[in-house]
Amino acid sequence: MNRMECKEYQERIVLFLYNELSERDQTELETHLQQCTSCNQSFESEKSFHAVLDEELSAENGLWNVPSDLLVEARRELANELDRIERKKSWWRLPAVSVAFSPMRLLEWTTLVAVGMAVGVFFNSSYRVGGTSTDPRIIKASTEQESISNLKVVSSDAMGNVEIAGSLIRPLHFKGNLQDDLAQQLLVGALRNGQNPGARLNAVEVLARDSEKRVVQQALVDTLIDDDNRGVRLKALQILKPFANDPTVRSALLNVLANDEDAGIRRQAIDALKDFAKDDSVAKSVQESTKNEDNPRIRLDAIQFVGTRP
Amino acid sequence: MKFKNENFKNTIVSSAFFLSFLLTPTILHARCPIPSGGTLEVRAPAGNLIIDTSGTDSVDWDVNSKQIAAQEICKRDTVRIEGSATGPIRPIPDWHIKVPRNVILDLVTQAGSITIGQSDGKVNARTGGGDVFIGNIRGETSIFTEAGNIQAGDIGSNVAVKSNQAGNLILGNVNGEVTAWTQAGDITVASAMRVLNMVTGGGNILVKRLMGSFKGRNEAGNIRIEQAGSWVEASTGSGNIYLRMVPDRTTGDLHVNLQTGGNGDITLLLPKGMKADIQTTSTGKQVQSEVPLIPQISRRDFQSPPTLPSPRSGLNIAAQRTEVMSGQLNGGGSPVKLHTSLGKIEIKLFN
Numbered sequence: 271m272n273r274m275e276c277k278e279y280q281e282r283i284v285l286f287l288y289n290e291l292s293e294r295d296q297t298e299l300e301t302h303l304q305q306c307t308s309c310n311q312s313f314e315s316e317k318s319f320h321a322v323l324d325e326e327l328s329a330e331n332g333l334w335n336v337p338s339d340l341l342v343e344a345r346r347e348l349a350n351e352l353d354r355i356e357r358k359k360s361w362w363r364l365p366a367v368s369v370a371f372s373p374m375r376l377l378e379w380t381t382l383v384a385v386g387m388a389v390g391v392f393f394n395s396s397y398r399v400g401g402t403s404t405d406p407r408i409i410k411a412s413t414e415q416e417s418i419s420n421l422k423v424v425s426s427d428a429m430g431n432v433e434i435a436g437s438l439i440r441p442l443h444f445k446g447n448l449q450d451d452l453a454q455q456l457l458v459g460a461l462r463n464g465q466n467p468g469a470r471l472n473a474v475e476v477l478a479r480d481s482e483k484r485v486v487q488q489a490l491v492d493t494l495i496d497d498d499n500r501g502v503r504l505k506a507l508q509i510l511k512p513f514a515n516d517p518t519v520r521s522a523l524l525n526v527l528a529n530d531e532d533a534g535i536r537r538q539a540i541d542a543l544k545d546f547a548k549d550d551s552v553a554k555s556v557q558e559s560t561k562n563e564d565n566p567r568i569r570l571d572a573i574q575f576v577g578t579r580p
Numbered sequence: 581m582k583f584k585n586e587n588f589k590n591t592i593v594s595s596a597f598f599l600s601f602l603l604t605p606t607i608l609h610a611r612c613p614i615p616s617g618g619t620l621e622v623r624a625p626a627g628n629l630i631i632d633t634s635g636t637d638s639v640d641w642d643v644n645s646k647q648i649a650a651q652e653i654c655k656r657d658t659v660r661i662e663g664s665a666t667g668p669i670r671p672i673p674d675w676h677i678k679v680p681r682n683v684i685l686d687l688v689t690q691a692g693s694i695t696i697g698q699s700d701g702k703v704n705a706r707t708g709g710g711d712v713f714i715g716n717i718r719g720e721t722s723i724f725t726e727a728g729n730i731q732a733g734d735i736g737s738n739v740a741v742k743s744n745q746a747g748n749l750i751l752g753n754v755n756g757e758v759t760a761w762t763q764a765g766d767i768t769v770a771s772a773m774r775v776l777n778m779v780t781g782g783g784n785i786l787v788k789r790l791m792g793s794f795k796g797r798n799e800a801g802n803i804r805i806e807q808a809g810s811w812v813e814a815s816t817g818s819g820n821i822y823l824r825m826v827p828d829r830t831t832g833d834l835h836v837n838l839q840t841g842g843n844g845d846i847t848l849l850l851p852k853g854m855k856a857d858i859q860t861t862s863t864g865k866q867v868q869s870e871v872p873l874i875p876q877i878s879r880r881d882f883q884s885p886p887t888l889p890s891p892r893s894g895l896n897i898a899a900q901r902t903e904v905m906s907g908q909l910n911g912g913g914s915p916v917k918l919h920t921s922l923g924k925i926e927i928k929l930f931n
Binding site for chain 2: 465466467468469470471472499500501502503504505532533534535536537538565566567568569570571573574577
């Protein structure tokens with residue numbers, strides 16, 4: 271049986287139980303249920319749930335108590351949903367929002383609110399650096415200052431179900447010392463994940479004051495190789511120059527020499543490697559990296575580099 | 581937003597030492613005579629050009645490479661030195677050239693750095709790749725490097741500097757107009773009469789003192805103008821802008837247009853006597869002003885999502901609204917427009 275078809279039929283089951291289907295749709299569904307085991311099972315499950323709801327509603331004069339097994343089921347679904355969100359990381363989703371009120375919808379809304387809270391927890395944790403979100407040095411803005419941006423409708427259907435995705439933004443301020451691991455982690459995070467090249471440039475400049483730390487050097491190496499903005503890469507290279515004796519930094523400089531699109535940055539990279547001209551493996555890498563070099567100065571530098579070997 | 585002013589000073593000092601080291605007298609042979617105001621043209625296939633301007637009435641030169649065949653052409657007002665490579669050049673040769681201080685310098689090397697001491701003439705220096713270091717130059721100055729840094733002392737006239745790829749540009753006091761362009765890197769100017777255009781793809785712009793106007797932008801990084809005497813138009817793709825207006829007169833064209841993208845902040849300092857019509861636009865509602873500003877009718881940012889009612893959680897979905905505020909200083913005058921996407925705007929007054 272076609273999965274898409276089944277999905278549509280299963281969505282109609284609830285409407286069928288509330289007598290909200292047209293005669294034609296009802297007949298179609300009944301025919302399908304006779305042929306499809308999977309949908310028939312869904313139908314039976316939904317029917318029994320419907321019956322439980324009816325009983326509870328009549329017993330409590332309209333006040334609805336959720337049965338314990340239903341809560342277990344809801345929690346399981348919530349866990350699945352969270353797993354899905356965990357996989358998606360930067361996106362949150364609002365599944366199936368409908369304006370129509372019904373007990374089933376109420377359940378949906380309950381689940382939705384729970385998912386929403388879980389998403390909130392997830393986003394909070396994504397701002398944690400080293401599990402220190404409660405650190406008093408971090409001044410978090412009130413929820414009024416949170417905002418949602420980049421909203422888009424992922425899907426919608428004629429029944430009023432919509433799926434919406436976007437980004438949740440919460441301001442954050444930190445006051446502390448650069449020697450503080452947390453400060454460094456925030457800056458390194460800004461350098462690696464920041465969307466804003468100006469902010470990344472500032473992060474590089476600030477991290478330069480503590481560039482002897484391994485974690486800082488590694489972040490600068492990553493920036494030197496990966497950052498989209500030439501200015502940010504150039505700044506990272508200038509800070510890393512004195513650390514060319516470190517194999518990781520040296521390797522990054524060779525990578526830049528071979529691959530960076532900017533001749534100014536490549537030239538600074540070969541300049542930073544000058545002290546290692548007597549190292550056979552470095553000289554060989556320089557020779558290899560500059561085989562197709564366009565810039566005449568870098569070509570000359572490379573020739574001189576290799577030429578200085580004993 | 582902090583710039584390394586101390587570093588700037590250190591850079592200038594170290595450059596001076598570097599220049600004096602490079603310009604240590606070398607044994608050169610007197611070649612062509614050159615009159616005062618004459619022109620020296622150098623066309624080098626490769627090599628570092630080191631120009632010593634302590635000469636008297638001739639051009640003396642030497643190149644320390646057997647792989648370069650060079651010749652000089654002596655004319656009445658012009659001396660031309662040109663060379664060609666006769667084989668693989670290794671290592672990068674140095675061209676030592678000694679000229680009188682008052683000649684016009686027109687220098688080209690296909691690959692190598694250019695170093696010039698003090699000069700009273702015009703300077704036009706171009707390199708296919710390498711740094712350019714020059715001392716104080718009295719005449720118009722034009723410097724181009726395909727890839728590298730440019731550092732100059734004080735320039736007595738207009739100056740244009742360009743690094744076609746990444747490189748930092750540093751200028752001392754410029755008694756003229758400045759045009760500066762780099763693909764990536766910082767641009768730093770101690771002072772200038774006016775900045776015609778200043779662009780960097782990624783890097784900070786710092787102008788410590790400006791007698792006239794400024795026009796410039798960067799894609800990423802801060803722009804800081806510590807003193808501006810006339811109108812300013814500055815924009816940054818993502819970074820902070822700091823501007824202190826110090827006009828000689830409070831009349832004339834003193835318009836200000838500052839724009840920052842991303843979460844860049846704007847800090848503007850205005851003299852209390854200046855007449856201005858101020859307008860701020862921001863999305864973050866974070867405007868602090870010593871000039872009273874009144875909110876104008878909001879208009880939605882083009883890129884913001886459709887306005888939705890806030891959900892029960894209290895999340896601010898409609899936060900992308902652009903808030904426009906305006907006010908007048910001393911009854912109004914020069915238009916002052918400040919725009920930030922997500923940052924803060926601060927307007928301060930001083931005596």
